[in-house]
Amino acid sequence: MNPKILLVNPPLYDFAAYDFWLKPYGLLSIAGYLRDKVDIELFDFLDRLHPFVAKQKNLESDRWGRGRFYCERIPPPSCLRHIPRYFRRFGLPQDLFRDFLAAQQHCDFVLIQTMMTYWYPGVQEVIEDVRSIWPDAKIVLGGNYVTLCTEHAIKLGADLLVQGTNLEPLWLYLQIEPDLNQPPLWQAYEKLNVGVLKLTEGCPFNCTYCSVPEVYGKFKARPLKRSLAELELLFRLGAKNIAFYDDALLFNAEKVLKPFLDEVIKQNIKVNFHSPNALNARFLTSELAELMVQAGFKTFYLGFESSSVQWQQQTGSKVSSDELAQAVQHLFSAGADPQNITAYQILGHPQIDIQQLEKSMHFVNSLGIRGMLADFSPIPGTPDGLYCREWVDMDEPLYHNNTAFPIIMMGFDESNRLKDLQRKLNRLLPGSKPNVTGSH
Numbered sequence: 001m002n003p004k005i006l007l008v009n010p011p012l013y014d015f016a017a018y019d020f021w022l023k024p025y026g027l028l029s030i031a032g033y034l035r036d037k038v039d040i041e042l043f044d045f046l047d048r049l050h051p052f053v054a055k056q057k058n059l060e061s062d063r064w065g066r067g068r069f070y071c072e073r074i075p076p077p078s079c080l081r082h083i084p085r086y087f088r089r090f091g092l093p094q095d096l097f098r099d100f101l102a103a104q105q106h107c108d109f110v111l112i113q114t115m116m117t118y119w120y121p122g123v124q125e126v127i128e129d130v131r132s133i134w135p136d137a138k139i140v141l142g143g144n145y146v147t148l149c150t151e152h153a154i155k156l157g158a159d160l161l162v163q164g165t166n167l168e169p170l171w172l173y174l175q176i177e178p179d180l181n182q183p184p185l186w187q188a189y190e191k192l193n194v195g196v197l198k199l200t201e202g203c204p205f206n207c208t209y210c211s212v213p214e215v216y217g218k219f220k221a222r223p224l225k226r227s228l229a230e231l232e233l234l235f236r237l238g239a240k241n242i243a244f245y246d247d248a249l250l251f252n253a254e255k256v257l258k259p260f261l262d263e264v265i266k267q268n269i270k271v272n273f274h275s276p277n278a279l280n281a282r283f284l285t286s287e288l289a290e291l292m293v294q295a296g297f298k299t300f301y302l303g304f305e306s307s308s309v310q311w312q313q314q315t316g317s318k319v320s321s322d323e324l325a326q327a328v329q330h331l332f333s334a335g336a337d338p339q340n341i342t343a344y345q346i347l348g349h350p351q352i353d354i355q356q357l358e359k360s361m362h363f364v365n366s367l368g369i370r371g372m373l374a375d376f377s378p379i380p381g382t383p384d385g386l387y388c389r390e391w392v393d394m395d396e397p398l399y400h401n402n403t404a405f406p407i408i409m410m411g412f413d414e415s416n417r418l419k420d421l422q423r424k425l426n427r428l429l430p431g432s433k434p435n436v437t438g439s440h
């Protein structure tokens with residue numbers, strides 16, 4: 001008899017959350033490698049196509065498949081009580097999960113994905129429920145929180161922690177030989193309108209505020225054949241919107257993204273592509289912009305952060321203001337909708353004195369594209385995370401919260417003033433619509 005495995009994407013405890021094409025890609029990839037060797041069930045607290053969510057009002061998806069999560073207001077944790085915002089639990093109700101566990105045959109293993117470090121209370125909730133209903137199940141945690149806050153994660157009481165991208169300890173623990181050529185198990189969803197792809201791992205840069213070098217290591221491309229097989233599967237299952245989770249999607253495009261998009265066009269695969277993890281404008285040539293638009297890219301998120309040369313140089317020099325302006329021109333010439341081109345800028349970074357955020361916001365606006373303030377989260381193990389010990393206790397992951405930290409660092413009024421200014425600037429753009437805010 002095959003072993004039984006339950007995959008869980010936990011609920012989120014946060015001030016704000018928005019479904020910006022969030023899918024548990026790591027968990028589904030693992031399930032794909034184990035295809036046909038185990039019996040798999042999925043409980044995704046963040047699945048907005050779940051029948052429970054369909055019955056709620058105002059949770060419809062927008063035209064690109066994004067939308068609000070079901071949520072409940074809850075008291076904030078004591079260390080965040082002074083943050084003047086409502087705290088919530090986002091995701092399917094806890095009772096639904098308990099009923100699901102009670103109705104299922106006991107699983108041998110429960111694999112739980114973790115993401116943001118400060119979302120650990122959702123992981124804790126799942127562990128407690130599994131322990132109380134299936135006391136013999138072995139619980140395995142993997143993902144960003146486990147990798148970045150291992151000492152803290154140990155205290156949650158799982159049976160195994162899988163750090164980083166090395167899955168060997170997991171295969172040994174499960175005593176199963178994986179088939180690494182298999183695509184993610186997207187069939188675990190009954191309904192699918194959004195999918196995720198990753199053509200590459202890691203990033204060649206080393207920005208002082210970013211967790212990617214620590215979690216994913218050096219840049220490397222995945223085999224083209226496998227990426228195409230993943231896309232074909234998603235297309236077949238009805239996913240109309242595909243978000244790239246790559247951190248350096250445009251790097252080495254001649255060998256990675258271009259051949260992929262050429263195939264998409266050749267095979268006449270019609271989907272909408274999105275880049276929530278930010279594109280690096282430096283590599284966005286006119287030829288690449290044309291190919292991306294032709295192949296179906298609809299939204300373009302560009303990582304910019306600041307127009308201050310001093311700030312750019314101190315944090316890793318990933319992109320310059322001229323490179324951003326040039327990339328935007330290439331996208332305009334290729335026919336991309338200016339309303340769907342967005343530049344991220346960090347709000348609440350500890351080097352705010354040299355970041356010149358307001359000037360930077362006006363610069364982005366002058367290019368005729370939208371700006372989005374990405375709330376800064378201090379990440380342990382990064383130079384900026386280390387520096388943030390001056391403001392918060394970095395050993396408590398709740399303090400990494402990206403709504404809380406900018407308020408702690410710069411004050412509630414200043415943080416609100418800048419957010420209001422961003423909304424005002426976006427409204428000034430021709431053809432502007434209500435703002436979409438979210439975490440990514």
Ligand code: SF4
Binds near residue numbers: 204212303
């Ligand atoms: S370029 Fe982007 S992904 Fe790479 S290290 Fe910098 S912020 Fe992270």
